Amino acid sequence: MPDMTPDEEAAILDTPRLRLRPFTAEDAEAHARLYSDPEVTRYLGGGSATVQTPGERSARTLEAFVRHWEEHGFGVWAVLERGSGRVIGQCGLKYLPVASAAAPDVEVLYALERRWWGRGLATEAAGAALDHGFVTLRLPRIVAVTRPQHHASRRVMGKVGMTCEGDVEVYGIRAVLYALSREAYLARRDARRPRAATSTASGATGPPSARGSG
Numbered sequence: 001m002p003d004m005t006p007d008e009e010a011a012i013l014d015t016p017r018l019r020l021r022p023f024t025a026e027d028a029e030a031h032a033r034l035y036s037d038p039e040v041t042r043y044l045g046g047g048s049a050t051v052q053t054p055g056e057r058s059a060r061t062l063e064a065f066v067r068h069w070e071e072h073g074f075g076v077w078a079v080l081e082r083g084s085g086r087v088i089g090q091c092g093l094k095y096l097p098v099a100s101a102a103a104p105d106v107e108v109l110y111a112l113e114r115r116w117w118g119r120g121l122a123t124e125a126a127g128a129a130l131d132h133g134f135v136t137l138r139l140p141r142i143v144a145v146t147r148p149q150h151h152a153s154r155r156v157m158g159k160v161g162m163t164c165e166g167d168v169e170v171y172g173i174r175a176v177l178y179a180l181s182r183e184a185y186l187a188r189r190d191a192r193r194p195r196a197a198t199s200t201a202s203g204a205t206g207p208p209s210a211r212g213s214g
């Protein structure tokens with residue numbers, strides 16, 4: 001796997017608890033560890049019917065991620081927990097297989113090691129990926145797909161503002177499709193932004209926080 005290109009270095013996203021950066025060759029072990037948990041891979045593309053060991057599946061996935069970055073200039077990041085610098089998952093943007101959709105949609109995807117579930121981290125990572133997709137890449141629309149019964153993933157999609165558009169056939173399975181347009185994303189983001197601070201704000205000891213989510 002090649003080292004990071006300057007473009008990839010520019011595509012590092014920081015959130016309050018996470019850093020998203022492109023995978024490097026040094027992440028192979030951490031990624032294989034992620035994919036060694038069948039609860040993590042259960043709903044991921046490729047499905048349980050594929051005849052691959054978790055290690056092979058991880059290696060092929062990483063190769064595909066690198067190819068996608070090279071071909072499109074964006075892709076799936078390694079998700080690092082900022083406190084420890086440890087790789088705890090993957091999250092990012094990638095084209096859905098063309099045959100599976102009328103137009104080649106870009107999907108947001110995410111997976112975290114099990115011990116990190118239930119803390120809002122997938123929502124935090126997916127939010128940063130969407131922001132990058134809509135604001136930096138100016139994508140018109142981003143989708144997400146999952147099996148209908150994967151309620152945790154569907155909840156993440158809902159929390160980042162995506163809405164369910166119905167059933168699709170993708171990766172050879174029946175899935176539900178969630179989507180969000182750039183227009184709707186920007187409108188939602190602006191509506192949630194605090195109004196500009198007034199100069200009379202009391203108790204302020206410094207400038208208003210300028211920290212963004214990447």
Ligand SMILES: CC(C)(COP(=O)(O)OP(=O)(O)OC[C@H]1O[C@@H](n2cnc3c(N)ncnc32)[C@H](O)[C@@H]1OP(=O)(O)O)[C@@H](O)C(=O)NCCC(=O)NCCS
Nearest residue numbers: 040043110111112117118119120121122123146151152155
């Ligand atoms: C799906 C996944 C990414 C969620 O990660 P996470 O960090 O736990 O997600 P968050 O904490 O941001 O949000 C999860 C939400 O789902 C809810 N949830 C979890 N399990 C649920 C269930 N069985 N039914 C309904 N809601 C559920 C949580 O309560 C939370 O919602 P809340 O904030 O309103 O309470 C994680 O479970 C994972 O990595 N799974 C394996 C990989 C995977 O399946 N990825 C998605 C492929 S489509």
